[in-house]
Amino acid sequence: MERLWSPWRSQYVSQAPEADAGCIFCRFARDQDNVPNLVAYRGEHAYVVLNRFPYNAGHLMIVPYQHTSEFASLPPETLSDLMSLMGLCLGALQDAFGPDGYNTGMNLGSVAGAGIADHLHLHVVPRWAGDTNFMPVLADIKVMPELLQESYDKLAAALKRRADGG
Numbered sequence: 094m095e096r097l098w099s100p101w102r103s104q105y106v107s108q109a110p111e112a113d114a115g116c117i118f119c120r121f122a123r124d125q126d127n128v129p130n131l132v133a134y135r136g137e138h139a140y141v142v143l144n145r146f147p148y149n150a151g152h153l154m155i156v157p158y159q160h161t162s163e164f165a166s167l168p169p170e171t172l173s174d175l176m177s178l179m180g181l182c183l184g185a186l187q188d189a190f191g192p193d194g195y196n197t198g199m200n201l202g203s204v205a206g207a208g209i210a211d212h213l214h215l216h217v218v219p220r221w222a223g224d225t226n227f228m229p230v231l232a233d234i235k236v237m238p239e240l241l242q243e244s245y246d247k248l249a250a251a252l253k254r255r256a257d258g259g
Contacts, residue, residue, distance in 0.1 A: 118142075118156045118212040131245050134181070134252040138174035141182055141252065143245050148218050150237060150244050151190045155179055155215040162211050164201060175215055182217050185251035192219035 121130045121142055131143040133153065144152040155178045157171050167175075179197060186192060196218040200206040207213075 116160055116209070116212050118209060118214065119160050121156070122158045127249075128245070131241070133245060133249040134178070134256065136174050136178050138171040139178055141178060141248075143241065143248065144216070145241065147237065147241070147244070149192075149220065149224060150239055151186050151192070151219040151248060153182060153186075153217050153248065155182065155217065156212065157214075160212050162201070162207075162213055164199070164213060167213075179215060179217060181252060181255055185248060185255050186217065186219050188255070189247040189251040190219050193222045194220045196220060 121132055122140065124130055127133070127135075131145065132140055133143060134141040138159070139155055139157045142154050142156060144154055155175055157167060157175060159167060159171060161167065183195060186195070197216065199213055199215050200208075201210075201213060203210040
């Protein structure tokens with residue numbers, strides 16, 4: 094496989110995991126330091142965080158505060174907040190990135206592809222016509238068009254504007 098150098102990622106991948114970190118989504122829920130955690134918005138029952146390993150620019154996840162892997166265990170108010178936040182995110186992503194479409198969904202369980210199977214989360218991936226080009230098909234490489242912090246800044250600002258009614 095060819096390598097596309099992205100030195101800005103070295104800080105993240107070289108960090109040793111904390112021995113008692115527990116669930117990363119629960120840690121993000123407790124920790125109010127949004128920017129380094131890439132938490133772009135907090136709702137009443139769920140929050141929005143950018144994916145550190147995005148499929149495309151603006152790839153985010155909507156995460157319930159409740160730690161569960163069981164969709165059926167979420168109360169109605171949390172389910173409602175997940176869907177309301179998805180609507181807010183779709184509008185904010187449109188404002189910030191102007192994609193042509195979206196993939197949304199959950200991978201429930203590790204056999205379904207969940208990287209963090211113990212705490213369910215809803216993925217929202219912006220898509221553009223032609224965003225699967227020759228690089229991933231022929232070279233198994235994904236080229237990201239901007240730094241993760243730039244995506245965070247755009248999305249957080251668009252979410253704030255939308256949430257404030259603007």
